Amino acid sequence: MSDVSDDEAFRDTIGTIDEHGKRRFIFPKKPSGKFYDYRKYVSYVLLAILVANPFITINGNQFMLFNVVERRFNIFGFPFWPQDFYLIVIILIIAIVFVLLFTVIFGRIFCGWICPQTIFLEMVFRRIEYWIEGDRGSQMRLNKQKWDAEKIRKKGIKWTIFFIVSFLIANVFLAYVVGSKQLYLMIKEGPVTQMSNFIALLIFTAVFYFVFVWFREQVCIIACPYGRLQGVLLDNKSINVAYDFVRGEKEVGRAKFNKKEERSLTGKGDCIDCKQCVNVCPMGIDIRNGTQLECTNCTACIDECDTIMESVGFPKGLIRYASEDEIEKKEPFKFTARMKGYTAVLVILLGIFTGMLFLRNDIEASVLRLPGQLFEHKGEKISNVYTYKIVNKTVKDYENVHFKLISHKGEIKKVGAPHFKVLNQKMTQGTLFIEINQYLLETDKTQLEIGIYNGDDLLETTTTNFLSPRSFN
Numbered sequence: 001m002s003d004v005s006d007d008e009a010f011r012d013t014i015g016t017i018d019e020h021g022k023r024r025f026i027f028p029k030k031p032s033g034k035f036y037d038y039r040k041y042v043s044y045v046l047l048a049i050l051v052a053n054p055f056i057t058i059n060g061n062q063f064m065l066f067n068v069v070e071r072r073f074n075i076f077g078f079p080f081w082p083q084d085f086y087l088i089v090i091i092l093i094i095a096i097v098f099v100l101l102f103t104v105i106f107g108r109i110f111c112g113w114i115c116p117q118t119i120f121l122e123m124v125f126r127r128i129e130y131w132i133e134g135d136r137g138s139q140m141r142l143n144k145q146k147w148d149a150e151k152i153r154k155k156g157i158k159w160t161i162f163f164i165v166s167f168l169i170a171n172v173f174l175a176y177v178v179g180s181k182q183l184y185l186m187i188k189e190g191p192v193t194q195m196s197n198f199i200a201l202l203i204f205t206a207v208f209y210f211v212f213v214w215f216r217e218q219v220c221i222i223a224c225p226y227g228r229l230q231g232v233l234l235d236n237k238s239i240n241v242a243y244d245f246v247r248g249e250k251e252v253g254r255a256k257f258n259k260k261e262e263r264s265l266t267g268k269g270d271c272i273d274c275k276q277c278v279n280v281c282p283m284g285i286d287i288r289n290g291t292q293l294e295c296t297n298c299t300a301c302i303d304e305c306d307t308i309m310e311s312v313g314f315p316k317g318l319i320r321y322a323s324e325d326e327i328e329k330k331e332p333f334k335f336t337a338r339m340k341g342y343t344a345v346l347v348i349l350l351g352i353f354t355g356m357l358f359l360r361n362d363i364e365a366s367v368l369r370l371p372g373q374l375f376e377h378k379g380e381k382i383s384n385v386y387t388y389k390i391v392n393k394t395v396k397d398y399e400n401v402h403f404k405l406i407s408h409k410g411e412i413k414k415v416g417a418p419h420f421k422v423l424n425q426k427m428t429q430g431t432l433f434i435e436i437n438q439y440l441l442e443t444d445k446t447q448l449e450i451g452i453y454n455g456d457d458l459l460e461t462t463t464t465n466f467l468s469p470r471s472f473n
Contacts, residue, residue: 015284033303054175101342107240112298170204277301364391407449410436
């Protein structure tokens, strides 16, 4: 059985920090096995989706766009404007509740299988590293080696490829932020004419390069708040990558394998203390110490342990997906009241979002009185000045847009031509005057209803306030 003091010391420290408080780089063994193969397939599909998303258009809309500066968002080809901010908020709440529900049931499986940080690090950068520097032992020896020709060559090639990959990732990320059209324009016109976008591209490249060359798993431990949620969300019924301590320890505890002895008669557990689960872990933890903050449920330890168990003739599954109650009490998985509660909230939010999405107007119009301006007398008429904004959320151009006063008899005079165009995916704004006979006004503050028409077709209605000195009736 391994020394207890060593185990306790490990539990009191983070795997990426040494005894002096300095950064300790992790050199994980190259994983292999059933789950690793599944993760590769999932990762390649997700990478393809991630790269393709900003370059796919539906009805002229980029499939995914998160332009914070211009406050333009496209999600699955649906455009969202600042006026639709409430929908963005609902989407974010739905995403949070979904992650919470998923974590309560399956633990931190999102981090190991879906998170872009993990996919890029484990399935792109580490695979390049294995290809150039070799497996765990070779990497450790190279790291301790003096800076000779071999080390300079391998490190130089690796860092150059890492920079190129980081630059490509930054281009994709920039396409999400400013749009693929702007990215194409920068490539076509050159960085000089698109200096702001080019500077953003360099910043993104530097950030990705820093993260994947040096910061690495520290992102999951230090920067990402999701790992901290585990302590709040997980319980004994949550399914995690877990070590079966009942089978692994038994009466005597874990011990080295001896093929000459009948292990079942010694009381020793099935864990042979080979530490291969530690060597293969990309976070540098020992899964045998239980669920830990750093664990991303990547399943590398499952594959490695199954390989070892098979080689010594023991049953697989010493490390597996299981809940603590399943391991300790042999209880099957149950959909708990908390899980049902999160599910109910998620269904309600999805229903609300679907309803709001169908009730969303294709044309959003607002007519507001010009701040600081009072009414004006024009003979028997009272005039108020307004600013208007019309947002066309569709892919259709409206060629003959004009205003009509619906609720009262009066006249709307737009500054410029009375009829104008509202182009697709654009916002049109300007100034207009509303004039109403003073004898038709009953109060000093009248609410008006205004229609926005395209020819004879009513596109949208909006309301505004009309100020007058007093009632003339």
